[in-house]
Amino acid sequence: QITLKESGPTLVKPTQTLTLTCTFSGFSLSTSGVGVGWIRQPPGKALEWLALIYWDDDKRYSPSLKSRLTITKDTSKNQVVLTMTNMDPVDTATYYCAHLLVGATTDYFDYWGQGTLVTVSS
Amino acid sequence: QSVLTQPPSVSGAPGQRVTISCTGSSSNIGAGYDVHWYQQLPGTAPKLLIYGNSNRPSGVPDRFSGSKSGTSASLAITGLQAEDEADYYCQSYDSSLSGHYVFGTGTKVTVL
Numbered sequence: 001q002i003t004l005k006e007s008g009p010t011l012v013k014p015t016q017t018l019t020l021t022c023t024f025s026g027f028s029l030s031t032s033g034v035g036v037g038w039i040r041q042p043p044g045k046a047l048e049w050l051a052l053i054y055w056d057d058d059k060r061y062s063p064s065l066k067s068r069l070t071i072t073k074d075t076s077k078n079q080v081v082l083t084m085t086n087m088d089p090v091d092t093a094t095y096y097c098a099h100l101l102v103g104a105t106t107d108y109f110d111y112w113g114q115g116t117l118v119t120v121s122s
Numbered sequence: 123q124s125v126l127t128q129p130p131s132v133s134g135a136p137g138q139r140v141t142i143s144c145t146g147s148s149s150n151i152g153a154g155y156d157v158h159w160y161q162q163l164p165g166t167a168p169k170l171l172i173y174g175n176s177n178r179p180s181g182v183p184d185r186f187s188g189s190k191s192g193t194s195a196s197l198a199i200t201g202l203q204a205e206d207e208a209d210y211y212c213q214s215y216d217s218s219l220s221g222h223y224v225f226g227t228g229t230k231v232t233v234l
Contacts (some may be wrong), residue, residue, distance in 0.1 A: 046227050047225040055141075096168070108213065110179070113167065
């Protein structure tokens with residue numbers, strides 16, 4: 001049974017750096033063909049993919065946010081960490097982590113965490 | 123910055139059939155990457171509904187179906203039920219700019 005859970009601050013100030021942790025169980029991020037990604041959703045708005053890390057430590061970032069994002073993994077702790085620098089009120093959103101299954105032409109998120117709401121305000 | 127375009131809303135009476143389109147481009151859907159669909163009930167996390175264009179995970183009713191053609195994909199809901207009222211998102215992979223994942227703009231399904 002795969003589960004994921006996000007943790008981190010609920011409130012950050014503008015210009016600060018946000019650090020979110022995804023703690024998962026039921027799979028290993030050293031297993032070929034899996035990944036963990038981060039997706040966010042501003043209140044009332046659409047999903048936006050942010051970053052992803054694969055089993056082999058390859059990484060992908062949203063082109064529009066690449067300069068602000070860093071994703072890392074700690075396989076021994078079953079955790080993936082996302083950092084986002086220079087936070088702004090427009091970054092207020094629910095942040096989700098999700099398990100990715102990798103295929104030749106078909107990568108999809110089959111398990112999601114419950115999400116954590118991060119508010120950016122002074 | 124969604125690159126997959128969906129209609130903002132669709133609606134139908136119980137029992138009717140509704141479809142949701144997802145339009146991409148030559149660097150994502152048109153490049154051969156599969157389309158996946160997620161259902162997000164109010165106040166909850168998204169849930170995988172369709173993967174690989176037309177496959178349903180275990181437990182997803184067969185009234186949900188997906189298809190893909192060219193640079194677009196579609197999700198159909200037949201026999202619409204009240205519990206289908208939710209937001210629906212398509213997702214694919216885009217090969218431009220070193221490769222990245224993309225979600226659609228989202229569609230709100232309302233059961234009249």
